[in-house]
Amino acid sequence: MTAADILGYAAGALTAFTFLPQVLKTWKEKSAKDVALNMFIIAFINEIMWLVYGIMINNWIIIATNAVMLAMSGIMIFLKLKYK
Amino acid sequence: MTAADILGYAAGALTAFTFLPQVLKTWKEKSAKDVALNMFIIAFINEIMWLVYGIMINNWIIIATNAVMLAMSGIMIFLKLKYK
Numbered sequence: 001m002t003a004a005d006i007l008g009y010a011a012g013a014l015t016a017f018t019f020l021p022q023v024l025k026t027w028k029e030k031s032a033k034d035v036a037l038n039m040f041i042i043a044f045i046n047e048i049m050w051l052v053y054g055i056m057i058n059n060w061i062i063i064a065t066n067a068v069m070l071a072m073s074g075i076m077i078f079l080k081l082k083y084k
Numbered sequence: 085m086t087a088a089d090i091l092g093y094a095a096g097a098l099t100a101f102t103f104l105p106q107v108l109k110t111w112k113e114k115s116a117k118d119v120a121l122n123m124f125i126i127a128f129i130n131e132i133m134w135l136v137y138g139i140m141i142n143n144w145i146i147i148a149t150n151a152v153m154l155a156m157s158g159i160m161i162f163l164k165l166k167y168k
Contacts (some may be wrong), residue, residue, distance in 0.1 A: 011133035020129065021122035034118035038105035046102060049095035056088040074120040 009061065016065045019043070019072035026076065032083045040080065044073040093145065100149045102125070103156035110160065116167045124164065128157040 019040075026032045047070040054062030103124075110116045131154040138146030 004137060007133060007137045007140065009129060011137055014126065014130045014133065018127050020121060021120040021126065025120040026118065029118065031118050034110065034113065034115050036105040039102060042098065042105065043102050046095060046098045046148065049091060049098065053088060053091045053095055068104040 012018040012061050012065045013025070016068040019076060020070060024074055024084065025077050028080045030083050032080045034074070035080055037077065037080045040073045044070065044077060047073060089127070096145050096149045103153060103160060104149050106161050107156055110163045110167065114167050116164045119164055121161065124157045124160040125137070127163060128154065131157060142148040 023036070026035065028042070047066040050062060050066040051070060054066060106119070110119065131150045134146055134150040135154060138144070138150060
């Protein structure tokens with residue numbers, strides 16, 4: 001495993017949790033007025049694309065990263081619609 | 085170019101613009117109370133990692149995607165600190 005591989009895996013692992021602070025903040029404060037719904041709709045569609053791509057090329061890093069992000073985007077869309 | 089390649093390029097291109105709706109909304113409404121600062125700090129650090137990874141493996145799709153996202157995360161951090 002090269003240094004580039006390790007950096008790639010670390011970057012992918014961190015990417016999976018990008019949306020977590022937003023999910024936790026919105027969950028706790030029950031307010032999402034300033035959050036852009038379209039950001040999470042784009043992300044949701046995009047992660048389905050990445051997921052299918054990951055399955056097609058059989059890359060488990062891409063599959064796992066985007067499965068986590070898909071779940072978090074779905075939760076954020078639900079929270080945004082619930083708390084406006 | 086395979087179907088998987090095309091899907092990967094399309095997914096990468098869409099990823100680059102995930103944060104754009106949030107940048108535009110915050111810019112227009114001058115309010116970012118409900119936006120999680122940590123989301124964009126994680127994204128900012130993460131995109132530097134992806135950028136270095138892209139340079140190391142000489143992959144221009146990764147470089148270009150993450151250069152756009154790095155700029156947008158930077159703008160969002162600035163807007164969040166400005167508008168709270």
